[in-house]
Amino acid sequence: MERSSESKLRVRYAETDQMGVVYYSNYLVWMEIGRTDFCLMTGFRYSAMEAEDGVMIAVAEANCRYRRPARYDDEIVVQTSLTTLKRRTMTFSYEIRNIASGEVLADGFTTHVSIGRDGRPCTLPPKQFGFLSEFVT
C-alpha cells in the first residue's frame, strides 16, 4: 500500500521573486497542498473535519531546507508522508522535486496540533485518527 501522497503543481508567476526563482515562503504553501492531498488519500477531507467536528489543525513548527531553486512554469511534485501520529500531534514530512529533472528542490517537515473551537489543543476525532493511523510511515 502506498503510504505517501504525491501532489503535482506548476510554478505560478506570482510565486517567483526578483531573483528569478520561487520565493522561499511559497514552499510552505506547497507543503500545505501536500498535506491536503495526503489527508484526502487516507479518506477524509480536512475541510469537512473543520466544518463538522469543529477541529482544526494548527501548525506548531515548520522547517524547510532549500536545495535547488524552482522556477516559473516548472512542473513540481510534492511527496508527503506522515512520520509521527499521536492523539494531539502529528508530523508530516515532505520532499519537493522537479518532475522533469527528478532533482530534489527542497525537503522539510511540519508538526501540528489539533485544536477545538475554543482554540485549545484537543484530541483528534477517533474517526480521523483512524484514517491517518493506517498511513503512518
Place this chain on the structure above:
Amino acid sequence: MERSSESKLRVRYAETDQMGVVYYSNYLVWMEIGRTDFCLMTGFRYSAMEAEDGVMIAVAEANCRYRRPARYDDEIVVQTSLTTLKRRTMTFSYEIRNIASGEVLADGFTTHVSIGRDGRPCTLPPKQFGFLSEFVT
C-alpha cells in the same frame, strides 16, 4: 479637513516577481491597507465592526491601472479617498505613488457591499455610516 488618507509602506522582497518589479496582484493588497487606514481616520476600525456588528464589507469590483513599476525596497504611499457612499455600497479610489520620485505608479478603485453574518447584503450600521459620510470626497 483632510478627506483622504495616506498609508506608507516599503516594498517587500516577497512582493516582487521575476520581472524584477512588484507582482500586479499586490497592488490590491496595498489598496486594502489604504482602506484600513482610511477607515481608521474616520473613527472606526474595520476589525471592530466585523467583530461587534457582524457586518463585513465584501469587495464587489476592483480596478487598477498600472503606470510605472514599483521595485523592492521602494517607499510607497497609498492615498485613499471615499468617492461614493450609499447605504449598502461604497467606492474607494486610490493613487499609489513612489515617495522618492513622486511618480504615480498606479491608480484604481474598489467598490464594496456590506454583508451580514448570513452572507447577504445589508445596510451599514448607522454609526459606521455616519463616520464615513463625513469623509466622502
Place this chain on the structure above:
Amino acid sequence: MERSSESKLRVRYAETDQMGVVYYSNYLVWMEIGRTDFCLMTGFRYSAMEAEDGVMIAVAEANCRYRRPARYDDEIVVQTSLTTLKRRTMTFSYEIRNIASGEVLADGFTTHVSIGRDGRPCTLPPKQFGFLSEFVT
C-alpha cells in the same frame, strides 16, 4: 476551433482570508494562470518568449467583478479569451466559475503592453503575434 482556454485549479488554504472566502487579490493570480494556459494553447510558452526574445508582457490594467465567493477546496475553472490584439497591446477576458455548481464567481479583464529589455513598449515578435492572432475572439 476552440478560441478560449480553460484552467482548472483547487482553492488553496493560503488563498482564504478570515472572512472564510478567497482573498480578492488572488483572483488576479488565477487570471495569470488563465493567460499562461491560453498562450500555451496558441503555440508558445510565455516563459520561452521572455527568455529568448527578451520581450515581456506587462500589465497595464486589471479589472475584476466579484459575484460569489470562492471557498477552500472548491474546484475552480478559469475560462480565458483574447478579446483584443494589437501590435503592442492586448486584452484578455476571464470568467471564473465554480465547477461543481457551474456558478460564475467572478469575471474581468486585463490589458497588457509588450515591453523590451529596456523596459519600453515594443511590438510583439511577429511569430508570437501570429500565434495569438489566430485566437482572437
Place this chain on the structure above:
Amino acid sequence: MERSSESKLRVRYAETDQMGVVYYSNYLVWMEIGRTDFCLMTGFRYSAMEAEDGVMIAVAEANCRYRRPARYDDEIVVQTSLTTLKRRTMTFSYEIRNIASGEVLADGFTTHVSIGRDGRPCTLPPKQFGFLSEFVT
C-alpha cells in the same frame, strides 16, 4: 551597542486565513523584513549589494515554531539577530512578538548562502562581511 534590530508591522487582512489567524507561511515573509532591517542597521542595503556586487543571498534553511496566533490588525515586532557569520553562510534568528501583549508569537531561524551571478556559492564581499561581523550576537 544594540546588536538586534526591531521591525514593526501591522497584520494585513491578506495575511489571514479562514482559521481567523495569520497563515503560517507569512511568518517567513516577516522574517525577511526583519533581515532587511537588520542589514540596514549594520550599514548596507541588501538591494544595493544585489545590484552593485551581483551577490545575492539565497535561503538554505528556514525554521519557525508557532506559539500563539497573530490576528488581523495586530501590531507585530520582529526582533532579528545574527547568530552565525561565516565567509559564505550566515544564520539569522528571529523572535516575533505581539506588541500590545508582549507575547511571543513565533520564533525561528534562517540560514543563508551567498551566491554570485552564476548561481554558485561565493564569499561575501569583504565590505559587507565587515558590516555584518560587528553585529554577530
